Amino acid sequence: MSELTDRLTSLTRDLILIPSTDRNPDERARAFQFFLNHLQSIPGVAIHRYESGGYESLVTGPEGTRHPEVLxxxxxxxxxxxxxxxYTSTIRDGRIYGPGAGDMKGALAILLELFLKAHREQPGISLGLAITSDEEIGGMHGLRYLVEEEGLRxxxxxxxDGGSLTEITIAEKGILHRRVFCRGDAAHAARPWLVENALHRLIERLAKLTAHFEDLKSPTGPDGAHWYPTCAITQAHTPNTSINxxxxxxxxxxxxxFPPxxxxxxxxxxxxxxxxxxxxxxxxxLIGAEPTELDPDPAFIQITEAxxxxxxxxxxxxxxxDARFLCAHGTPVLLSRPLVGNLHSDNEWIDIASMETYFTICDRYLRQRFQRQSTAPSS
Ligand SMILES: [Zn+2]
Incomplete structure (x- = not known):
């Protein structure tokens, strides 16, 4: 194992030990402290901490600018x-198994290493790191808050947090979460002729809706994308406690x-x-987000292939x-990652060798991008 692989593995395993879930604000705070412990060792780096709706975020980057070139x-x-x-991990078959290994504590370990390395080697480099804590529940108080309320750019x-090592995401569907209410009159179920049953009416309308979405299906694309609108009914309630x-x-x-x-x-x-x-x-x-085009830099694609x-x-x-919050402002996003599997379920994993590969891709890309800039003639 290389020294880098060793470091990435132990950072990931340390992070997996912290059950930083939605119900556990103290553990989320502990995970932030873990990052602070590492970040505070770098001189010339400013650390900003934010809070929205009970969710902490952290943004760090070179002192003196709030808008790093690359975030x-x-x-x-x-x-x-x-x-x-x-919330423990094991290593088997070249993989780290544990909750969050693939989504996205292994990736966070890589981002932290990339950030520390870049700032040690090139103090003042315009590279930032943003860490949020509510992505799994929608990112409203995390990246959305940082972009929309704090003006992070x-x-x-x-x-x-998407794609794979050699699968780079170029577009994401839009999202619409809606709640439908249907009102009628309650009555005894032995005399259904007395009222119009609101549940019957809603089921009828929903059947019409799902039939229409069936018609919107189109063939799956060569990239495996089901690139057509879909509608899933995910919850249904009545206040009833009795069957009659x-x-x-x-x-x-x-x-x-939905796609564009x-x-x-x-x-x-x-x-x-x-x-x-x-x-x-x-x-x-409840939630509406437009479809996004991620517009990945061709140089990143080239480096990934090399x-x-x-x-x-x-x-x-x-x-x-979370890419959608930055894409909404025309910011290109690179969305690929190491090899991962069984996300959110038991036996979630990340492939260790692919972590080093992904690190190398990003490291080479960042060096090239910042070098390109420092040698470009100023206008
Ligand atoms: Zn994620």
Whole structure:
């Protein structure tokens, strides 16, 4: 094992030990302290800490600028597992197994090493690092907050939270989360003719909606992308506690994903129309995010191919990432990562050799980019 691989492995395993989940603010604070312990060893680096809605974020970079040229971004929150004993790691078959190994504590260890190395070698380099703690629940108080409320900007972001080592994400679908309410009159289920059953009405409308989305399906692309709008009904509730009562109120939640040329507005209008909004039915939008183009730098793709000796596949992703908050301001984002698997489930893993490979790709890219700049004639 090289010294770098050794360091990346132990940083990752140290981070996995901290159950930095949504329900555990103290452990998230402990994970931030872990990063501070490392970052405070670098002179000439400013550390800014933020808080929004109970979620801490950290942004560090060269002193004197709030807008680094390149920003490395990661999240330290991981999904909840039933027991504390889950938060340990093992090494088998060249992989680190443990909760968050792949999403994204292994990647965070790499970002930290890249940041420390760059600032030690080139003090004052315009490279920043942003760490947030609510990505798994939407990133509203993390990267969205930093970009929208604190004005964080950069020329390019690197977010190793999607794609794969030689799969670089070029686009992500938009997201629409909506809640649908249907009201009727409650009644005894033995006399259903007395009222219109709100649950029946909602089921009927939802069936029409899902049938329409079936029609929107198009063939899966060569990159495996299901590049068409989808709609999943994810929650359904009535206030009923008894089986013999017709509910007076019903609600359901929809998770809709859509590629361009669809937009939040066009998808909202489509759903309003299909469900018959207003006709005893109300619809509320909880989250809306437009589809994003990530516009990866061709130089990064070239370096990835040179280092891995494999051809890069440009992929389109059905899921969204924090990249959308920066893409919304026209910032290109590099979204690839080491080899990972079983994300969010038992036996989540990251491949150790690919961590060093991904580190090498980023390190070479950053050196080239900053060298290119320092030798470019000033205008
Ligand atoms: Zn993630």
């Amino acid at each position: 490395l971004c990661g999240h330290l929150d991981v999904v909840e597992h039933p027991s504390q004993e889950h 950069c020329q390019l972001a690197i977010i190793p 009562r017709i509910p007076g109120r019903v609600e359901a939640s929809l998770d809709i994903r 040329p669809h937009s939040i507005n066009s998808m909202e209008a489509l759903i309003d129309d299909l469900l018959g909004r207003g006709e005893g039915l109300e619809i509320e939008t 280092v891995t000796d494999r051809e890069v596949v440009r992929v389109r992703a059905s899921g969204g990432s």
